[in-house]
Amino acid sequence: MENLQLPQGLSPQGQTAGAEDESKRKAAEDDMRRDMIATILDTGARERLSRIALVSPERSRQIETIIVRMAQSGQLRDRVSEKQLIDLLDQMENVQSKSSSKTKIVYQRRRDFDDDDDF
Numbered sequence: 001m002e003n004l005q006l007p008q009g010l011s012p013q014g015q016t017a018g019a020e021d022e023s024k025r026k027a028a029e030d031d032m033r034r035d036m037i038a039t040i041l042d043t044g045a046r047e048r049l050s051r052i053a054l055v056s057p058e059r060s061r062q063i064e065t066i067i068v069r070m071a072q073s074g075q076l077r078d079r080v081s082e083k084q085l086i087d088l089l090d091q092m093e094n095v096q097s098k099s100s101s102k103t104k105i106v107y108q109r110r111r112d113f114d115d116d117d118d119f
Contacts, residue, residue: 037064040071044082052089063088 041049053060066088070076080088 033064033068036068036071040067040076040080042079042081045080045085048082048085
């Protein structure tokens, strides 16, 4: 019965082994990413990035991705200082503000004759 209920070629042990392999691979990628960031950033920049991660983990992840790509493409020659990281954050903010149009919501209250605001 178990073989009929599972997709073809998968056993109960195969499903857990695949999940374990995936989690090990993801953990190894995270370790490698952390090591690269520690190598690329100086102390002040790492501290700032860790504070950003406390507030907004997804934004921190985006910044890390950008920094790693810049290092891999050879755009970074020295370690990234805190000031350079701040400049990068400002550039990201400017790009995001240009790409997303801000919507403005205007509330108009209807005035009825029985409103208490007419005193």
